[in-house]
Amino acid sequence: MLNLLNRSRWSPYVVGAGIGILSWITFGLMHKALGTSTSFVSAAGAIESLVAPDHVRANEYFVKTFLGEGKFFLDWQMMLVIGLFLGALISARLGRSYHVEKVPELWASRFGPGRARRYAAAFLGGVLVLFGARLADGCTSGHGISGGLQLAVSSWTFFISFFAAGLITAMLVYGKAGRRHAQG
Secondary structure, eight states, X not given: OHHHHTOSSOOHHHHHHHHHHHHHHIIIIIOOOOOOHHHHHHHHHHHHHHHOHHHHHHOHHHHHHTSXXXXXXXXXXXXXXXXXXXXXXXXXXXXXXXXXXXXXXXXXXXXXXXXXXXXXXXXXXXXXXHHHHHHTTSOIIIIIIIIHHTTOHXXXXXXXXXXXXXXXXXXHHHHHHHHHHHHO
């Protein structure tokens, strides 16, 4: 078992089966779907409530996602997000693949080696993905995994749109040079 944990890369089939089993457990024991994006809204609500609690109580979206009945900041979903981060860190350490590439080669070939532009683009991309996840009322794990497992039409529509948008964005950002880079 320890040998499996020391691998730098895992089989996508093993990982997929693990996510499927986790989904069954989550549905069966907690009657909830896997998802993570609401945790970031809860974190924002918790932070904002420290400086402007009246605003948080008056904000309909925060009331629904952060202050809803029986809600607590460190709920199961927030613990899942924390666990994903810690699990990835432990896995990287055990697999001896803890290498942080500050500016990927493909990015540097297209936009230069500067870290500031790379980090700004990554941050902006994260903001856009989180905004889209909230707009779609679910993230890739909520729609793509949990909704996909339930064969929800909205989730499959989201997932197909997500991949199509990713392909279009990659072509716009990296162009033909990116295609050559990916092919090897």
